[in-house]
Amino acid sequence: MTEAPRRQPTLDEVAERAGVSRSAASRVLNNAPHVSPEKRRAVQRAIRELDYVPHTTARALATRQRGAVALVIAGEAPSIFADPFFARVIVGASAVLEEADLHLMLCLAAGDRSRRRLAELLRARGVDGVMLMAVRENDPVLRLVKETDVPVVFGGRPPGSEPPWYVDVDxxxxxxxxxxxxxxxxxxxxxxxxxxxxxxxxxxxxxxxxxxxxxxxxxxxxxxxxxxxxxxxxxxxxxxxxxxxxxxxxxxxxxxxxxxxxxxxxxxxxxxxxxxxxxxxxxxxxxxxxxxxxxxxxQPIQALGSEMARMLVGLIAGEEPSSLILPTRLVARSST
Amino acid sequence: MTEAPRRQPTLDEVAERAGVSRSAASRVLNNAPHVSPEKRRAVQRAIRELDYVPHTTARALATRQRGAVALVIAGEAPSIFADPFFARVIVGASAVLEEADLHLMLCLAAGDRSRRRLAELLRARGVDGVMLMAVRENDPVLRLVKETDVPVVFGGRPPGSEPPWYVDVDxxxxxxxxxxxxxxxxxxxxxxxxxxxxxxxxxxxxxxxxxxxxxxxxxxxxxxxxxxxxxxxxxxxxxxxxxxxxxxxxxxxxxxxxxxxxxxxxxxxxxxxxxxxxxxxxxxxxxxxxxxxxxxxxQPIQALGSEMARMLVGLIAGEEPSSLILPTRLVARSST
DNA sequence: GAGGGGTTTGGGAGCGCTCCCAAATGGTGG
DNA sequence: CCACCATTTGGGAGCGCTCCCAAACCCCTC
CATH class of the missing domain: 3.40.50.2300 (Response regulator)
Incomplete structure (x- = not known):
């Protein structure tokens, strides 16, 4: 607030400062081949000096991938999310997503309005993939994800259907x-x-x-x-x-x-x-x-989250993972 | 998967089908003035017929706003998020955000790596605003949000500092x-x-x-x-x-x-x-x-979430809200 | 019927990045 | 010394949208 609203530097500015073309700078950024060591160094220096950070949105537009996935909690009311279960799933998932440099969007998709927003998110390619939980029988959300062409991983299986990719607990x-x-x-x-x-x-x-x-x-x-x-x-x-x-x-x-x-x-x-x-x-x-x-x-709740994320990352990368059922373990205490 | 990978229609296609210019179509989309009623109708029909959904990323690039805000949980370990507290904050926040047509990104910003990712998210204008919780004294995350120029609303006050905008519980x-x-x-x-x-x-x-x-x-x-x-x-x-x-x-x-x-x-x-x-x-x-x-x-946890969101939405809209301290209520049961 | 106000209208230039491709460069063998 | 191949290099055309602006249009009024 105190400083001038200085714009973030762009890749062009980096290129200019390094004395190379924008293409070359872009190559360095994505460390692609076909850049001479000197130019590479020059660009890296310019990036450092200008404190350059690539503009995610611009990159997303050009590459047609968003760098984010959504965790969708279907359920019948948003308050279902208050169940501490989901929080632990998120802890597990976000560790894996961080590794893959993906951001996490959270959608509480209960009710028509939020489902419409979810539909737009999917259609507009607002995310690269979806993890879907708490889906009920005949949930309208099922239609949405069936129509989308981004990969979808289910957490648990909705009653009455076997999704192509899911992680469930035994x-x-x-x-x-x-x-x-x-x-x-x-x-x-x-x-x-x-x-x-x-x-x-x-x-x-x-x-x-x-x-x-x-x-x-x-x-x-x-x-x-x-x-x-x-x-x-x-x-x-x-x-x-x-x-x-x-x-x-x-x-x-x-x-x-x-x-x-x-x-x-x-x-x-x-x-x-x-x-x-x-x-x-x-x-x-x-x-x-x-x-x-x-x-x-x-039940391994956190693992459920991390495995879902792992599977989704795999799908986004074009792999063909297979669904997973995680084992449970009896913990004996004094009620038996 | 069964169908051809048909591209989503673009605004140009809508315009062409409606027999108008791209600009006119854009105006209709954002229901801006200066479009004759007939053209407006024609565009709306084309949108419906093509099942057009605007491409969020392209719009974000052009307008320089993302249509998303982040909820950042600082804490010292990601597992702090397992506290059911946050889940209820989210339920409250997401209702308000939905109203404002903003998406919610969730960042568990514990550890260097995730803080770096958060820094990039802020610098790269990946979000229009931030809600920040569980900040400790001298938390490195404080520096990050001080440097950013997107609005930040605190949930609770970090010990030893009074953030400009916060919602807290009494x-x-x-x-x-x-x-x-x-x-x-x-x-x-x-x-x-x-x-x-x-x-x-x-x-x-x-x-x-x-x-x-x-x-x-x-x-x-x-x-x-x-x-x-x-x-x-x-x-x-x-x-x-x-x-x-x-x-x-x-x-x-x-x-x-x-x-x-x-x-x-x-x-x-x-x-x-x-x-x-x-x-x-x-x-x-x-x-x-x-x-x-x-x-x-x-304590009104859900209200904490919704008020944070409301305040953030206000800030994004350029208002100058004032911080808020929410009242608590004693619930008498049988332990006294 | 020309001049003036207001309202539509569409072309074009971005937003910041990626990626294709043609041109330049450099090193080798004949 | 030149032809030839492999790299490197930078220009340019997108990605899909917004928004500015000049041109076109309409309806009055004098």
Whole structure:
């Protein structure tokens, strides 16, 4: 504000100062061949002296690539993004993107207006690629990304479709392990609090539970449905207890609901893990803080982000990566 | 992938189809005056028929504005972003930005490399403005934003400096209210678990506590220092109890530490709120889930985001907004 | 019917970069 | 010493848009 609004120097000015042509300067900038060592040095000096920084937008226009990718959170309301899950995905992704010198745009694409903006962003080639998460069944965003010709990597699979490129977490396997763990602890009347059935995560974790039960020769208990929130977990656990009073273990499809279950069990006078063992899923902070600390299935959230980014960078570079399912790991604590 | 790689139509093509000049088409696009109604209609029809979308990058180059702003999280490690706080700021900000038709870039500017990239982004005019958060004392990022000529809005104030434009939360007032609430509950031996003193938030909340004590004619108890984490809260509470066994209330500078305090108190056999009342700060999920649910100071996180965005949009438009301190609100639950 | 005001209109010159291509340069072999 | 090939070099034409400006146009008024 104090100084004159001095313009940023342009490549022409660099070239002039170095006594070479703009083309030569451009070659040095992109360290392309066909520049004599002396000229190269001269240009480098000029760049340093003028404190030159290439104008990204101009470069983007000329090369037809933007140097940025978008992370799109579909969901039904922008507030879905408040889930700490996404923040950790971003931490993972941004490290990889930084390596590839790509910037990250964040689009909370809930609602018509933001979807229209996303559509424009894609059509106008505002980004070189997209990472897409929290897509629901028949989400209108699916049409948008189908029409675009920039590469799209999904995080998780939307229910009812198998995108060409995705990174997902082994929800089925994780849920199966969690249930098997309960069985291995000597429990046999294992119930489950499942997630909303219109989410792929909800479905997959429920399936893992059923698989484990059937494999063990037990009859799956009808699931009580939660909404991935703690209060939802309280309500579901209460209902489950009423329906199956003899329950000796519960697999909850995420930690929030497991924490709710803990609270409901305490309210009902059942000891954990004495009377009822509880396993959650996610291994968020709440699992460690819960009382008793929750045994849970840790999913590699940050790795999900970094792998998505890696895959996208590969696609942009013209490679043909293959989709990925990341393993989960059971973390045993005192709730079992 | 199935279709030919048909190029997006350009404005020239629109103009040609509408039988007008490129200039006229451009005017219609930006609905500028000096276009006859018929031509306007013709252009609009051509746009619709060709499914034309203006090329953002070209426009950016011509107008010298990018149509995007950056949210920069300074911090010392990228993982600071995993704090759910930022996610809610983003939810607030992105709604306002969407209204202003600005895109959001996210920069986790910890470490030299990412700071260099940020510097380039600013110098190369990759964004029209910046929202800046989690800046530490003497953070190198301060120099970067001082040198840039795009507007910068701070979220919170970095310790030791008063930025020209900021949105902050009334941490002092909130902490004072929290402490006064404890006093109003009939407590008098009120201790505090404070945050790291090199954060503005830590300092401000500690100050609010001291103000309330002094105003009430009481001697502030020397604070026990935590690090804003739950385990940190456990340790601090244990230390505090040892030092001040007669304590009957604690103000913790955030909910995580308050939850830790709860756990430590339970471990020490003190009833909450019977023996010791506890107040936290933030009103995150954990406050509601804690046992007993925490009385806490709610800060308007989403509003922080939206107000930052609003201020930035104003600055970009050439206005001269004034900085803002958002009020907090005490939420009474069962820990007091 | 010529002169004057205002409003359209379209050509052209950018914005700052990349990249193609033709010309210049330099080193080699016959 | 010249022809010939491989490099290096710089001019110029984009990329797709905005915006200035001069020319064209329209409608009055005198």
């Amino acid at each position: 929800n089925v396997g994780g849920a199966r392990h969690a249930t098997e763990h309960l069985l291995a602890c000597g429990r046999s009347r294992v119930g489950t609090i499942c997630g909303p059935p219109d989410t792929q995560v909800g479905r997959a974790r429920h399936r893992g539970y059923r698989e484990a039960m059937i494999l063990a020769g037990l009859r799956p208990v009808p699931a009580e449905r939660g909404d991935f929130t703690e209060p939802g977990g309280v309500a579901a656990m209460a209902a489950l207890l009423q329906r199956q009073p003899a329950l000796d273990a519960v697999f909850a499809a995420n930690d929030n609901m497991a924490a709710g279950a803990l609270r409901a069990l305490r309210g009902a006078g059942r000891a954990v893990p004495g009377d009822v063992a509880v396993v959650g899923f996610d291994d968020l902070d709440i699992a460690r803080i819960a009382d008793p600390p929750l045994t849970t299935v840790r | 941490n002092v007032g909130g902490a004072r209210h929290a402490t006064e609430h404890l006093l109003a509950c009939g407590r008098s031996r009120v201790g505090t678990i404070c945050g790291p003193p090199d954060t503005q938030v830590g300092r401000a909340r500690h100050r609010g506590y001291r103000e309330a004590m002094i105003l009430a004619g009481l001697r502030p108890v020397p604070a026990e220092r935590g690090d804003f984490t739950e385990p940190g809260g456990v340790a601090a509470m244990a230390a505090l109890l040892q030092r001040q066994p007669a304590l009957d209330a604690v103000f913790a500078a955030n909910d995580n530490m308050a939850a830790g305090a709860l756990r430590a108190l339970r471990g020490a056999g003190r009833a909450v709120p019977g023996d010791v009342a506890v107040v936290g700060f933030d009103d995150l999920d954990i406050a509601r889930i804690a046992d007993p649910p925490l009385t806490t100071v709610r």
